[in-house]
Amino acid sequence: MKKNDKSSLAAAAAAGPKRHRAPRWLRMLWRSKTGLIGFVIVTVVLVFAVFAPWIAPYDPNAINPVDMLKPPAFMEGGDMRYLLGTDNLGHDIFSRIVYGARISMLIGVCSVVVAGFIGTLFGLLAGYYGGILDAIIMRITDAFHAIPRTLLALVAVSVVSGGSVTTLIVVIGITGWITYARLIRSEVLSLKEREFVKAAITIGTPDRTIILRHILPNVFSSFIVVSTLAVATSILAESSLSFLGLGINPPNISWGGMLSTGRNYLATNWWVATMPGIALTLTVLGIMFLGNWLRDLLDPYNQGLQ
Amino acid sequence: MEMQQQTQRKEVLLEVDHLNTYIKTEDRVLQPVRDVSFQVRKGELLGIVGESGCGKSMTSLSIMGLTPKNITVQANHLLLGGKELTKLSRRELREMRGKEMAMIFQEPLTSLNPLFTIGYQLTETIRLHNQVTKKQAWERAVEMLKHVEIPRPEHVMKEYPNALSGGMRQRVMIAIALANRPSLLIADEPTTALDVTIQAQILYLMKQLMKQYDTAIMLITHDLGVVAEVADYVLVMYAGQVVEEASVYDLFRRPLHPYTRGLMNSTIKVHQSEEKLDTIEGTVPSLADMPAGCRFNPRCPFATAACRDKEPPLAEVLPGRKVRCIRWNELGGEGHGEQ
Amino acid sequence: MARYLVKRVLQMIPVLLIITLVVFLLVNVAGDPTVNMLPLDATEADRQALREALGLNRPLYVQYLDFLGDAVTGNFGESYRYNQPAVELALQRIPASVQLAGTALLLAIVLAIPLGILSAMFANSPLDLAVSGISVLGRAMPNFWVGILLILLFAVELNVLPVSGSGTPAHLVLPAVTLAIQAASQIIPLIRSNMLAIMHEDYIRTARSKGLREAGVVCIHAFKNALVPVVTVVALEIPSLIGGSLITETVFAWPGLGQFLIQAINNQDMSVVQVCILLIAVITLVANLLADIVYCLIDPRIRYS
Numbered sequence: 001m002k003k004n005d006k007s008s009l010a011a012a013a014a015a016g017p018k019r020h021r022a023p024r025w026l027r028m029l030w031r032s033k034t035g036l037i038g039f040v041i042v043t044v045v046l047v048f049a050v051f052a053p054w055i056a057p058y059d060p061n062a063i064n065p066v067d068m069l070k071p072p073a074f075m076e077g078g079d080m081r082y083l084l085g086t087d088n089l090g091h092d093i094f095s096r097i098v099y100g101a102r103i104s105m106l107i108g109v110c111s112v113v114v115a116g117f118i119g120t121l122f123g124l125l126a127g128y129y130g131g132i133l134d135a136i137i138m139r140i141t142d143a144f145h146a147i148p149r150t151l152l153a154l155v156a157v158s159v160v161s162g163g164s165v166t167t168l169i170v171v172i173g174i175t176g177w178i179t180y181a182r183l184i185r186s187e188v189l190s191l192k193e194r195e196f197v198k199a200a201i202t203i204g205t206p207d208r209t210i211i212l213r214h215i216l217p218n219v220f221s222s223f224i225v226v227s228t229l230a231v232a233t234s235i236l237a238e239s240s241l242s243f244l245g246l247g248i249n250p251p252n253i254s255w256g257g258m259l260s261t262g263r264n265y266l267a268t269n270w271w272v273a274t275m276p277g278i279a280l281t282l283t284v285l286g287i288m289f290l291g292n293w294l295r296d297l298l299d300p301y302n303q304g305l306q
Numbered sequence: 307m308e309m310q311q312q313t314q315r316k317e318v319l320l321e322v323d324h325l326n327t328y329i330k331t332e333d334r335v336l337q338p339v340r341d342v343s344f345q346v347r348k349g350e351l352l353g354i355v356g357e358s359g360c361g362k363s364m365t366s367l368s369i370m371g372l373t374p375k376n377i378t379v380q381a382n383h384l385l386l387g388g389k390e391l392t393k394l395s396r397r398e399l400r401e402m403r404g405k406e407m408a409m410i411f412q413e414p415l416t417s418l419n420p421l422f423t424i425g426y427q428l429t430e431t432i433r434l435h436n437q438v439t440k441k442q443a444w445e446r447a448v449e450m451l452k453h454v455e456i457p458r459p460e461h462v463m464k465e466y467p468n469a470l471s472g473g474m475r476q477r478v479m480i481a482i483a484l485a486n487r488p489s490l491l492i493a494d495e496p497t498t499a500l501d502v503t504i505q506a507q508i509l510y511l512m513k514q515l516m517k518q519y520d521t522a523i524m525l526i527t528h529d530l531g532v533v534a535e536v537a538d539y540v541l542v543m544y545a546g547q548v549v550e551e552a553s554v555y556d557l558f559r560r561p562l563h564p565y566t567r568g569l570m571n572s573t574i575k576v577h578q579s580e581e582k583l584d585t586i587e588g589t590v591p592s593l594a595d596m597p598a599g600c601r602f603n604p605r606c607p608f609a610t611a612a613c614r615d616k617e618p619p620l621a622e623v624l625p626g627r628k629v630r631c632i633r634w635n636e637l638g639g640e641g642h643g644e645q
Numbered sequence: 646m647a648r649y650l651v652k653r654v655l656q657m658i659p660v661l662l663i664i665t666l667v668v669f670l671l672v673n674v675a676g677d678p679t680v681n682m683l684p685l686d687a688t689e690a691d692r693q694a695l696r697e698a699l700g701l702n703r704p705l706y707v708q709y710l711d712f713l714g715d716a717v718t719g720n721f722g723e724s725y726r727y728n729q730p731a732v733e734l735a736l737q738r739i740p741a742s743v744q745l746a747g748t749a750l751l752l753a754i755v756l757a758i759p760l761g762i763l764s765a766m767f768a769n770s771p772l773d774l775a776v777s778g779i780s781v782l783g784r785a786m787p788n789f790w791v792g793i794l795l796i797l798l799f800a801v802e803l804n805v806l807p808v809s810g811s812g813t814p815a816h817l818v819l820p821a822v823t824l825a826i827q828a829a830s831q832i833i834p835l836i837r838s839n840m841l842a843i844m845h846e847d848y849i850r851t852a853r854s855k856g857l858r859e860a861g862v863v864c865i866h867a868f869k870n871a872l873v874p875v876v877t878v879v880a881l882e883i884p885s886l887i888g889g890s891l892i893t894e895t896v897f898a899w900p901g902l903g904q905f906l907i908q909a910i911n912n913q914d915m916s917v918v919q920v921c922i923l924l925i926a927v928i929t930l931v932a933n934l935l936a937d938i939v940y941c942l943i944d945p946r947i948r949y950s
Contacts, residue, residue, distance in 0.1 A: 009335055009378060148888025148925065151925065256789075266797055273797075277786075277794070284785040285782065372854060403854055417851045419852065
């Protein structure tokens with residue numbers, strides 16, 4: 001119950017609203033600092049991933065025994081040629097990070113496509129048809145939930161004995177579908193109670209049409225938000241597998257693998273592990289920020305304020 | 307007649323003088339309550355009537371000091387029993403709550419904490435404001451439950467809210483509110499969420515307890531029927547402002563403001579069943595988009611250019627009667643109370 | 646409530662069946678169990694003979710039923726590497742894992758509950774920004790990387806804690822903190838958003854209207870309600886905590902089930918892998934069941950429905 005700014009508040013209440021020109025998403029991006037940071041980081045990582053050969057100053061796999069374990073350029077004893085230093089084989093760490101972005105993004109995005117496809121399919125079946133099908137699918141998701149995802153992926157990669165990019169995409173995708181199945185199922189269940197879907201069912205619209213026309217478009221926004229965050233989780237999963245030596249094999253480069261190498265040089269050459277660690281953290285952070293911003297943007301309850 | 311009503315009124319308990327509330331949003335400041343002034347007298351039941359969004363709930367929360375954080379409350383005076391609420395520290399105001407002034411809410415289903423027993427929630431308020439032992443508080447709580455006519459009070463004390471019906475929960479809320487014999491009870495739509503038969507019981511109970519405990523009640527409702535039933539004095543609010551103030555007798559005998567008349571016409575009367583139900587055209591203006599001049603003018607069938615031009619003042623046009631309308635005298639011919 | 650719990654227990658049966666099926670299919674169909682049982686120069690005939698001896702040429706469903714029967718009696722065969730029953734080997738490793746994961750979970754809960762409540766009470770304050778920032782960072786960093794940073798700081802730079810290994814309580818600190826950071830980072834934002842939502846509930850307004858001080862409103866009325874979903878969340882975090890401990894145990898050479906399992910995967914010691922996965926799954930399911938029981942105990946609404 002302050003009295004101080006009485007006149008100013010009353011005056012402001014009497015005045016009309018301010019005018020905006022920029023589109024809403026751009027205004028929200030500008031206002032949400034984390035969203036902006038996320039947007040910038042993801043853009044940079046995507047540029048790295050797509051244009052790696054043009055951005056990386058060196059062949060990331062070029063072994064250079066003369067320049068082994070050079071510290072980053074900004075440190076004492078650093079070499080201007082190697083921005084982030086070199087590792088035990090004289091690889092340029094910056095070049096490897098640029099190429100590592102490629103693997104992270106490729107596996108992150110593609111495995112989410114796989115997970116999204118399987119999960120949406122099962123979620124739709126469970127939610128729309130219900131009954132015994134729903135019970136079976138839900139028990140399967142329970143089963144998958146009871147086994148840690150990393151573990152399942154590790155075993156799967158090890159039994160097919162190979163860390164090819166395709167294997168990792170499929171394995172990480174298959175182990176990530178339950179999030180989607182549960183999300184889509186619950187969305188479908190609530191949509192089925194809505195008038196427009198009930199009406200469509202009543203007038204005998206074929207299931208296929210109801211699903212394509214009424215249900216899928218309405219789960220789209222939560223699908224996008226979940227997918228963004230799932231890309232972050234998939235990148236983390238890939239890095240964990242590669243760190244344990246069961247992920248990406250050379251000559252492909254993974255940040256997780258680089259961290260695993262760097263672990264042996266912690267006492268003397270901290271940058272070998274730290275640089276890819278920072279790259280990984282920033283990328284995942286950026287994707288999470290972008291995902292949170294998208295969630296706020298697409299949230300219908302959030303259209304007015306924020 | 308009007309003079310008589312005025313002189314009968316008792317000592318002032320609550321004085322609200324020029325109460326304003328502001329909400330800061332993204333790009334502007336909104337004002338849900340605008341220059342609201344009124345009094346509640348000892349032992350009197352003041353009804354505040356209006357449609358949802360007219361600022362009546364915000365007014366009551368402002369008095370209690372329970373407005374959300376993003377709302378700024380300003381007032382020349384908020385005097386309760388001679389204490390200036392605007393000048394109290396947060397702690398002093400907190401100590402007034404539950405002791406000097408108490409509140410019950412619209413939703414009995416959600417107003418009680420689902421994870422605590424009725425006994426805990428009732429003794430909590432007793433122990434908070436009185437130096438009593440657990441046992442004494444418990445006995446007093448059981449006594450309170452008896453007063454609000456809850457059967458098997460000892461048993462109910464040990465129950466969780468989910469075991470009780472809506473009407474029972476509202477009785478518990480009343481017991482909590484009256485436990486420390488406050489001088490003012492604010493009831494925000496206390497019967498709206500209840501079945502009609504239960505509504506009447508709760509209103510009757512409140513009226514009865516009011517006399518027993520010598521408590522004044524500020525009853526907030528959208529239902530003129532409820533007001534006619536129990537109120538002594540009535541405040542009609544529209545779009546954040548008081549538009550009419552009168553004793554319940556005067557108001558129903560002769561409503562002065564076109565809005566009050568509209569509200570009365572849209573309430574179904576038994577002997578009117580074959581006629582069409584009048585409604586007020588249009589909807590309540592949104593806070594962000596208040597009309598210029600009289601705030602009721604876009605919906606008022608009698609609005610003139612002057613109404614659109616300048617905001618009318620709340621004027622005491624007859625003894626003890628205030629109205630915010632420049633044409634009240636021209637329109638006031640046919641009273642609805644006599645229909 | 647009893648009926649609900651019985652239903653939950655009965656639901657575990659098909660879930661366990663599906664888990665055994667997944668494990669069976671992974672090992673016997675996706676992979677080849679004989680791959681490491683023979684010397685590298687073994688001929689196709691040798692391989693065929695081994696398959697015959699192990700019963701791998703029988704129809705899949707017969708093999709699965711066989712596997713299931715063995716699983717029920719606790720017989721998962723021998724580790725080819727250690728020549729000991731796989732179950733015994735796995736069970737030996739459990740105490741160390743429980744010690745690590747239990748310490749971590751306790752630490753996470755002790756950290757997350759006050760921090761989550763404080764950042765909700767002072768939403769958008771510098772404190773909230775710091776807490777939320779750290780928990781976002783915790784979620785963005787894989788736990789092996791958190792572990793490496795902790796080693797770098799406390800073992801290499803400050804030299805106050807051992808890099809890895811086990812034996813003394815000091816050895817437990819870094820791996821437990823690593824896991825706790827991971828779990829707390831997941832729990833904090835949930836407590837924060839729960840608290841924020843609860844602070845808008847009608848019963849909070851009622852508590853305030855009684856004249857309760859804000860600390861009482863938060864710590865008594867809001868907290869108990871915020872705790873209800875936290876129980877579920879903590880239970881849901883258990884698989885990822887166990888998943889995290891696989892890697893953390895490897896990073897810190899902690900002699901638990903996780904490290905043992907990773908070694909077994911690397912050695913293609915499939916009977917050990919099967920046992921470990923099933924053990925982990927059962928632990929997870931039991932933990933979720935316990936969470937449900939706790940949930941029923943603190944929320945009377947469940948008891949009435």
